[in-house]
Amino acid sequence: MPTSDTTTSATTVARPILLEYANNRLLIDLCGAYDAHLAAVEAALEVQIIRRGNELAIMGEDPNQLRAAEVLNGLYRRLEAGKDVEPADVDRELRMGTSEAGTGVRSGDQLEMPVGASIEIKTRKKTVEPRTEAQKAYVQSLFDNELAFGIGPAGTGKTYLAVAVGVNMFIGGHVDKIILSRPAVEAGEKLGYLPGDMKDKVDPYMQPLYDALNDFLPGKQLAKLIEDKKIEIAPLAFMRGRTLANAFVVLDEAQNATSMQMKMFLTRLGEGSRMVITGDRTQIDLPRGVPSGLSDAERLLKTIPNISFNYFTSKDVVRHPLVAAIIEAYEADDA
Structure with a gap:
């Protein structure tokens, strides 16, 4: 599971949220080809995401930062469960939030x-x-x-x-x-x-x-x-x-x-x-x-x-x- 370091200021714009992911291979899948998945999250939530080694830094307004962190962590959990992450999965996570999967x-x-x-x-x-x-x-x-x-x-x-x-x-x-x-x-x-x-x-x-x-x-x-x-x-x-x-x-x-x-x-x-x-x-x-x-x-x-x-x-x-x-x-x- 990723760890995060969240520090916010009194203003609307918070300090960056840092997400650390232990599995670099899963991190590559999380980012998507040419960081397409990160770009989709950035566009939807109006944040900026910068990759530094096995960390992702999220910058933007406080609520949007937290939401972006939830989305990325949810997608990472999906990868840990052995599932793929496609553009449709990013869209679903943005619309619905994180959750555990189940079947009928x-x-x-x-x-x-x-x-x-x-x-x-x-x-x-x-x-x-x-x-x-x-x-x-x-x-x-x-x-x-x-x-x-x-x-x-x-x-x-x-x-x-x-x-x-x-x-x-x-x-x-x-x-x-x-x-x-x-x-x-x-x-x-x-x-x-x-x-x-x-x-x-x-x-x-x-x-x-x-x-x-x-x-x-x-x-x-x-x-x-x-x-x-x-x-x-x-x-x-x-x-x-x-x-x-x-x-x-x-x-x-x-x-x-x-x-x-x-x-x-x-x-x-x-x-x-x-x-x-x-x-x-x-x-x-x-x-x-x-x-x-x-x-x-x-x-x-x-x-x-x-x-x-x-x-x-x-x-x-x-x-x-x-x-x-x-x-x-x-x-x-x-x-």
């Missing part, structure tokens, strides 16, 4: 989340960790509730995290299959005019779901699971008449479902299943005058126990800093 466990027939501040979602290819408090609460609700809603702008990880949890539950034996669905809403181009058979026509609408799955499962295994119908990806219209039992079910882009479609989908929930509904109320592609089923569900179901509603804002965007700025600009214009 099964106790008897009850699925439980770890005791502790951090959550890990283990899949075949990677381990996913929420990067904001809203994401953390969302993932917690996916384990705690049979029906959960994730509502917010693009880039906040609503679908990505839901698919990750679905894969985690599937490989852990908590569900027998994964079912992912989206409304195939035409946005300026008629489905009938696209080349190919029905699968060729609807696959472009489903591509974000394939992309998420490819992040979590090896290609050959994913293809085999799709072939065996252990994983199904289908338009919302194909869900009518089914009972989805012992499955992890995700409806993505739910703002483009009509009220009747939403009712139809919600009533597919069967024994032993969990359902996640994700959507962005600012990107409705339904014809003018057609109400969104997501808005209706939000209004009608909020008081029902065991249904959770989780909300994201532009502050939870983890895709690219410009995406958050773009969303904020549009929200300001709407206001």
Whole structure:
């Protein structure tokens, strides 16, 4: 563990905080290529970090210095635990603070989340960790509730995290299959005019779901699971008449479902299943005058126990800093 020497003055600007790290190899990983990780901390917290041998000196205003020290020490503990530190990990530490990692466990027939501040979602290819408090609460609700809603702008990880949890539950034996669905809403181009058979026509609408799955499962295994119908990806219209039992079910882009479609989908929930509904109320592609089923569900179901509603804002965007700025600009214009 690193040691620190913290001395502050009565003024806002404190004397440098010195952090000493015993393992020089881990210190190199902590700093990142060309000190990129240090630069990210400096930019986010408005401090200056200087490396001197196996020490890091943090200079800046007192609260920012202390926060930078917490972030660096948290990342160093991650390295000591044998984990990598990537730019996404630095971003998460800056947003959420230091914590001990844990994983979901099964106790008897009850699925439980770890005791502790951090959550890990283990899949075949990677381990996913929420990067904001809203994401953390969302993932917690996916384990705690049979029906959960994730509502917010693009880039906040609503679908990505839901698919990750679905894969985690599937490989852990908590569900027998994964079912992912989206409304195939035409946005300026008629489905009938696209080349190919029905699968060729609807696959472009489903591509974000394939992309998420490819992040979590090896290609050959994913293809085999799709072939065996252990994983199904289908338009919302194909869900009518089914009972989805012992499955992890995700409806993505739910703002483009009509009220009747939403009712139809919600009533597919069967024994032993969990359902996640994700959507962005600012990107409705339904014809003018057609109400969104997501808005209706939000209004009608909020008081029902065991249904959770989780909300994201532009502050939870983890895709690219410009995406958050773009969303904020549009929200300001709407206001």
